[in-house]
Amino acid sequence: MMRASNLAAxxxxxxxxxxxxxxxxxxxxxxxxxxxxxxxxxxxWRDVYVPVHKDLFAATFDLDAVLDSALVxxxxxxxxxxxxxxxxxxxxxxxxxPLLDRAFCARLAQEVSHFAQSDHPSAxxxxxxxxxxxxxxxxxxxxxxxxxxxxxxVLTPLATALxxxxxxxxxxxxGILPASSPLHFADHHAFVVRYNASEKAGLDNHHxxxxxxxxxxxxDRSHMRxxxxxxxxxxxxxxxxxxxSLQFCGFxxxxxxxxxxxxxxxxxxxxxxxxxxxxxGVTNLREGHRRQNFIMWARQRQRxxxxxxxxxxxxxxxPPDVECLSWTHDADYTEFxxxxxxxxxxxxxxxxxxxxxxxxxxxxxxxxxxxxxxHRPFVHMxxxxxxxxxxxxxxxxxxxxxxxxxxxxxxAD
Numbered sequence: 001m002m003r004a005s006n007l008a009a010x011x012x013x014x015x016x017x018x019x020x021x022x023x024x025x026x027x028x029x030x031x032x033x034x035x036x037x038x039x040x041x042x043x044x045w046r047d048v049y050v051p052v053h054k055d056l057f058a059a060t061f062d063l064d065a066v067l068d069s070a071l072v073x074x075x076x077x078x079x080x081x082x083x084x085x086x087x088x089x090x091x092x093x094x095x096x097x098p099l100l101d102r103a104f105c106a107r108l109a110q111e112v113s114h115f116a117q118s119d120h121p122s123a124x125x126x127x128x129x130x131x132x133x134x135x136x137x138x139x140x141x142x143x144x145x146x147x148x149x150x151x152x153x154v155l156t157p158l159a160t161a162l163x164x165x166x167x168x169x170x171x172x173x174x175g176i177l178p179a180s181s182p183l184h185f186a187d188h189h190a191f192v193v194r195y196n197a198s199e200k201a202g203l204d205n206h207h208x209x210x211x212x213x214x215x216x217x218x219x220d221r222s223h224m225r226x227x228x229x230x231x232x233x234x235x236x237x238x239x240x241x242x243x244x245s246l247q248f249c250g251f252x253x254x255x256x257x258x259x260x261x262x263x264x265x266x267x268x269x270x271x272x273x274x275x276x277x278x279x280x281g282v283t284n285l286r287e288g289h290r291r292q293n294f295i296m297w298a299r300q301r302q303r304x305x306x307x308x309x310x311x312x313x314x315x316x317x318x319p320p321d322v323e324c325l326s327w328t329h330d331a332d333y334t335e336f337x338x339x340x341x342x343x344x345x346x347x348x349x350x351x352x353x354x355x356x357x358x359x360x361x362x363x364x365x366x367x368x369x370x371x372x373x374x375h376r377p378f379v380h381m382x383x384x385x386x387x388x389x390x391x392x393x394x395x396x397x398x399x400x401x402x403x404x405x406x407x408x409x410x411x412a413d
Contacts, residue, residue, distance in 0.1 A: 115140060151296060155212065217293055
């Protein structure tokens with residue numbers, strides 16, 4: 001007969017397994033019980049992200065198959081004139097162009113949503129937006145091939161066609177290359193952000209850590225019945241921003257830097273292309289609406305720089321429009337408008353994150369190894385962010401400073 005002590009031990013083990021399975025899952029609970037949870041091979045296997053659409057991660061992804069057919073033809077011909085004809089010029093250096101097939105946008109949006117719900121550790125897209133994922137790192141590093149194709153196959157020739165500096169088109173001195181000069185993007189940062197009323201309804205005015213920004217709408221919809229057709233959004237431009245509009249102001253360093261210009265409504269599959277030094281923001285989405293956007297910051301050199309170094313505040317800057325103020329970047333914000341509640345909350349959250357990063361920066365590998373296995377990837381990520389911040393600060397401190405006016409930092413977005 002089984003001894004009572006053995007039976008008690010079995011019951012205790014079964015109870016513990018049942019509890020841990022409810023907390024971390026059956027496989028992780030069994031791994032903990034057998035001692036495998038600390039084994040590097042098991043940790044690597046456990047943390048591997050399993051994609052929904054494996055073809056997106058293929059090394060030989062056929063990008064042309066999901067691009068707009070007219071765009072593919074213009075790219076194959078190397079026809080800058082045709083590329084400019086396909087793009088809609090909204091003025092002020094802002095362009096839109098049909099770029100991706102809607103079905104592909106839906107698949108990519110579904111993949112990103114699946115990843116976000118998988119509890120896989122992931123760095124936030126940038127310091128202003130923590131609702132989304134960074135492409136090319138963590139579990140989405142397999143999408144690097146896709147983003148590199150977008151940069152080299154699409155954005156490079158498109159930016160060359162739209163933003164080359166000529167006598168006729170100077171873009172207020174913000175053209176990115178002289179006429180006939182080859183454009184080469186040495187670096188890019190790609191990410192997907194999501195907007196909705198419960199997480200992040202809009203985005204404060206800012207400019208990007210890029211020379212050129214590509215912004216593609218992947219998903220844009222409201223809560224609907226399952227039998228309702230998905231609405232086809234427009235790509236209208238106006239001077240008045242609506243729900244979730246992309247609001248543009250002026251260029252950093254110009255007298256009209258904080259003056260309202262145009263507002264764009266997104267359309268799924270259609271890309272917005274603009275220069276990184278162009279101030280812009282996102283107006284709040286209405287309740288029940290949600291959107292996902294794929295964004296690429298492309299740079300001609302590896303490291304982002306301080307925009308204020310290149311474009312200090314204009315000495316005759318015009319009085320700002322309220323819609324173009326930035327509570328994140330403008331030290332004089334409260335001279336023109338009261339600080340919104342979202343700004344107070346965001347500043348408190350950013351302070352907490354900075355404290356976490358500072359704490360993680362002092363963690364050694366030995367410290368991290370003593371943490372619960374579920375916490376280690378997050379602390380590793382925070383430590384990497386701390387080291388990157390320190391590296392950026394060291395670089396910028398070695399450069400000449402701007403006017404000290406509190407103008408926004410290009411690598412802070």
